[in-house]
Amino acid sequence: xxxxxxxxxxxxxxxxxxxxxxxxxxxxxxxxxxxxxxxxxxxxxxxxxxxxxxxxxxxxxxxxxxxxxxxxxxxxxxxxxxxxxxxxxxxxxxxxxxxxxxxxxxxxxxxxxxxxxxxxxxxxxxxxxxxxxxxxxxxxxxxxxxxxxxxxxxxxxxxxxxxxxxxxxxxxxxxxxxxxxxxxxxxxxxxxxxxxxxxxxxxxxxxxxxxxxxxxxxxxxxxxxxxxxxxxxxxxxxxxxxxxxxxxxxxxxxxxxxxxxxxxxxxxxxxxxxxxxxxxxxxxxxxxxxxxxxxxxxxx
Amino acid sequence: xxxxxxxxxxxxxxxxxxxxxxxxxxxxxxxxxxxxxxxxxxxxxxxxxxxxxxxxxxxxxxxxxxxxxxxxxxxxxxxxxxxxxxxxxxxxxxxxxxxxxxxxxxxxxxxxxxxxxxxxxxxxxxxxxxxxxxxxxxxxxxxxxxxxxxxxxxxxxxxxxxxxxxxxxxxxxxxxxxxxxxxxxxxxxxxxxxxxxxxxxxxxxxxxxxxxxxxxxxxxxxxxxxxxxxxxxxxxxxxxxxxxxxxxxxxxxxxxxxxxxxxxxxxxxxxxxxxxxxxxxxxxxxxxxxxxxxxxxxxxxxxxxxxxxxxxxxxxxxxxxxxxxxxxxxxxxxxxxxxxxxxxxxxxxxxxxxxxxxxxxxxxxxxx
Numbered sequence: 001x002x003x004x005x006x007x008x009x010x011x012x013x014x015x016x017x018x019x020x021x022x023x024x025x026x027x028x029x030x031x032x033x034x035x036x037x038x039x040x041x042x043x044x045x046x047x048x049x050x051x052x053x054x055x056x057x058x059x060x061x062x063x064x065x066x067x068x069x070x071x072x073x074x075x076x077x078x079x080x081x082x083x084x085x086x087x088x089x090x091x092x093x094x095x096x097x098x099x100x101x102x103x104x105x106x107x108x109x110x111x112x113x114x115x116x117x118x119x120x121x122x123x124x125x126x127x128x129x130x131x132x133x134x135x136x137x138x139x140x141x142x143x144x145x146x147x148x149x150x151x152x153x154x155x156x157x158x159x160x161x162x163x164x165x166x167x168x169x170x171x172x173x174x175x176x177x178x179x180x181x182x183x184x185x186x187x188x189x190x191x192x193x194x195x196x197x198x199x200x201x202x203x204x205x206x207x208x209x210x211x212x213x214x215x216x217x218x219x220x221x222x223x224x225x226x227x228x229x230x231x232x233x234x235x236x237x238x239x240x241x242x243x244x245x246x247x248x249x250x251x252x253x254x255x256x257x258x259x260x261x262x263x264x265x266x267x268x269x270x271x272x273x274x275x276x277x278x279x280x281x282x283x284x285x286x287x288x289x290x291x292x293x294x295x296x297x298x299x300x
Numbered sequence: 301x302x303x304x305x306x307x308x309x310x311x312x313x314x315x316x317x318x319x320x321x322x323x324x325x326x327x328x329x330x331x332x333x334x335x336x337x338x339x340x341x342x343x344x345x346x347x348x349x350x351x352x353x354x355x356x357x358x359x360x361x362x363x364x365x366x367x368x369x370x371x372x373x374x375x376x377x378x379x380x381x382x383x384x385x386x387x388x389x390x391x392x393x394x395x396x397x398x399x400x401x402x403x404x405x406x407x408x409x410x411x412x413x414x415x416x417x418x419x420x421x422x423x424x425x426x427x428x429x430x431x432x433x434x435x436x437x438x439x440x441x442x443x444x445x446x447x448x449x450x451x452x453x454x455x456x457x458x459x460x461x462x463x464x465x466x467x468x469x470x471x472x473x474x475x476x477x478x479x480x481x482x483x484x485x486x487x488x489x490x491x492x493x494x495x496x497x498x499x500x501x502x503x504x505x506x507x508x509x510x511x512x513x514x515x516x517x518x519x520x521x522x523x524x525x526x527x528x529x530x531x532x533x534x535x536x537x538x539x540x541x542x543x544x545x546x547x548x549x550x551x552x553x554x555x556x557x558x559x560x561x562x563x564x565x566x567x568x569x570x571x572x573x574x575x576x577x578x579x580x581x582x583x584x585x586x587x588x589x590x591x592x593x594x595x596x597x598x599x600x601x602x603x604x605x606x607x608x609x610x611x612x613x614x615x616x617x618x619x620x621x622x623x624x625x626x627x628x629x630x631x632x633x634x635x636x637x638x639x640x641x642x643x644x645x646x647x648x649x650x651x652x653x654x655x656x657x658x659x660x661x662x663x664x665x666x667x668x
Contacts, residue, residue: 049509051667070665071511079509085502089317090310101306102512144506 001060002027002152002183003048008057010043010206017043018206021057025185025199030178032197032214033187034291040206041187042082045156048185049079062151062183075103078150080141082157088130092121092140095129096147103148113180114143117173135166142173146182153177155186159193171196191292202295209298214291221289221297223247226267227255230279239277243270250296257293258284303512307520314494315524325490329482329532330539336474337544344430348376350394352385355404363416366442367398372434389421396420396431464549464633475540476628477601479533480621483559484566484595487529489587491570495521496583505667514663518656522567529563530556549635558631558641561648562624568655569620575662595621623647 003025010018018040025031033041046052048061050070058065064072086095096118100107111118117139124132129140138158145153155174159167171193174184186197194200195214202209202217210217230236236256240249247259260270267284274282315322349367353360368375376394379385385397399417401407408414418435420428464472495517498504507517537555540546548555570587577583596602598612599621605613616622623644630636638645 046667051505051508053666053668074509075511077509079506081502081505083502085506087310087314087503088501090313094310094313098306098310099506099510102303102507102510104303104511 001025002029003031003059003061003185005044005048005059006057008044008047008054008059010040010047010052010054010056016206018047018054021203021206021208023201023208023211025183027183028178028181030174030184030186030196030198032194032200033185033203034189034191034194034200034295035187035203036189038205039203041203042156043206044203045079045081045154045185045187049077049154050074076151078145078148078153080145080153080155080158082160084137084141086129086137086141086144089128091126091128092132093125095140096143099144100147105148107147110147110149113149113177114146116176117146118143134162135169138162138166138170139173142170146177150182152183152185155184157187157189159188159190167193191290191295194291200291202291202298204295204299209295217291217294218289221294223259223289223297224265225287225289225293226258226260226270227252227283227285227287228258228270228274229255229281229283230274231281232279235277236274236279239274239279243273248296248300250293252290252292255287257287304516304520307512307516308523311494311520311524315528321490325486325528326532326535328486329478329536332478332482333475333536333539336478337471337540344372344427344434346374347372347396347427347431348394349373349396349398349431350377350379350385350388351375352379352382352397352399354402355400355406357403357405359405359408359414360400363400363439363442364398367435367438370434370438385419389419392421394421395424395427396435398435471540471544472546472633473601475536475544475546476625476632477596477599479536479559479628480562480599480601480624481592481595482532482536483529483563483624484569484591484621485587486532487525487563487566488570488573488591489584490528491521491525491567492573492577492583492587493580494525495571495574496577496580500579508665508667514665515660518571518660518663522564522571525567525570526560526563529566530560533559533563546632548632550631550637554638555628555631558624558627558645558648561645561652562620562627565620565624565648565652565655568652568659571659572655572662575659575664594619598622599625601625620648620651 001024005024006022008018008021009016021040021044023031033044035041043052047054048059048066050066050073053067058067060066061073062076064076066073087098090098096107100110121132121136121139121143124136129137132140142155142158145155159170162170167190174186175196178184188194197214199211199213200217201211210220212220228236228240233251233256237249237251240246240256240258245261245265247261248257250257258270271282271284351364353364364375367373377388379388379397382399385399388394388397397419399419401415401417404414416439418432420431422428498507533556537548541548569591573583573586573590577586598605598608598616598619600616601621605616605622608616627641627644627648630641
């Protein structure tokens, strides 16, 4: 096991940030921590990177205890905090050089590991980090976290505030790093990114909702979901919410995801109801549940 | 060691890329020393005074001439009646009025006694005091000329000699003071800001999750500022020697060593400040309020410690600047060596060790 977390709890004064968190991450796994803002993801990351001490429970990273062996962990992990945390007044190359030096290595020594990512920002290596675009900052931060060839990589919301193209690129990079044998723990508030992980833990309000592979999590979803669209989204949602048999109604892109309480639900009845509410161009189709649907259901 | 050098290199990048701070760092000492040296001074020069002469005879004229001939006073106007004194002070044109009594010469010859009233504007008590002393001195001198033929049997003649600063130049007092302030501010404020900046930017988080040791971070932060502060100290000493003609009586090497010691004390204090403040702003406020004011007020640089109330005298003992001020005045003005300054030196060493030990102990190896 690369990371083990058992019954970790942490509170700040009166606020409970984490409650009985448990999960294990296997060696070489790409593990996702999925949850909305304020779910406790950053706190958990800080506990695992030895920056905070949990009130209860224990955890190990790369085989070392996060409290007693914190120095060894600090030698063996790469950490990319949620907030961009490099020296803005240093250039790309200087930043990378600095982090290589303090980890007792050189860019040359581990160039192979960062090559794929670094070549993309290398043309700007004399530019100061503060003047880079969001995507480039992200790549630089990842390079800096990787330069000492860590056994475990912690990425706290690496794709927040990054455009969709860069996000996709970033996940491709993570997949390649995983193939090099690095265990990766990544957190994200984006449900669609969950499907890209080997396994995920859904977390909300400091509690774990479920830990499993993304497709397994989706299978747990027992109800049939319907994609519904009509000429007016707002009226549609209102109509569905006031429908007495509704189980859940969530806007999902251009559709509304709808589930019904009844086992013998007939979409035709719903269509009649919606038409009575003066909606037109009504389309109701079966669809497969996504992680987001599962999350919403579990978080209910 | 490589880590440490890498860290120091990074610190120098920060310092040299922040042009504005760099300008303040080196501009401030020059500006301060010029200000204190030229503008802020206790000496008086060409003070405007008025004369109310009720007798207008040969003696008063002679005295008036003597006073106006000195470089300290210039006679701005003559007034005619007592009631004008108040009016002229209210206008703020003069700082003092000399009021000669009626029949001045006659009284002097007949009664061997004549009076001059010196009225000073004491809204500025120090200046008022100095003016009256200067006028007195001129009068005493005039008196001794008058009396030179007369033999007074018993006479106590005070003979004052001002040692170490015979001309009582205030710049001699300010240079050591300014040097103390500058070294304290630059060293303590700059280090505390540079450590808290890492916390604020979040880079401290990454530094913590790395094998770099707390002592390496602390010494790495301090090192560049030792270097910059030494340059500052050298600039101040050169300015005071060449512009203010300040004599350095003692050994320059001792002065340099003691300055380095004081710089280290101040830096250690800066680190301590950074361990208790979370933001750059707090660090700056603590450095300014907590260091600058005590350094100016309680170090004995402007106000003599011996005339302070006892509680303040006791507090002044914990202010490193007080001890450095004694050391630096001793070396620069009195020319004494380490045999007279070992006690102060030991106190500074003790303080540095204490601050460094405390900050290494308080340095957080985690975020809380």
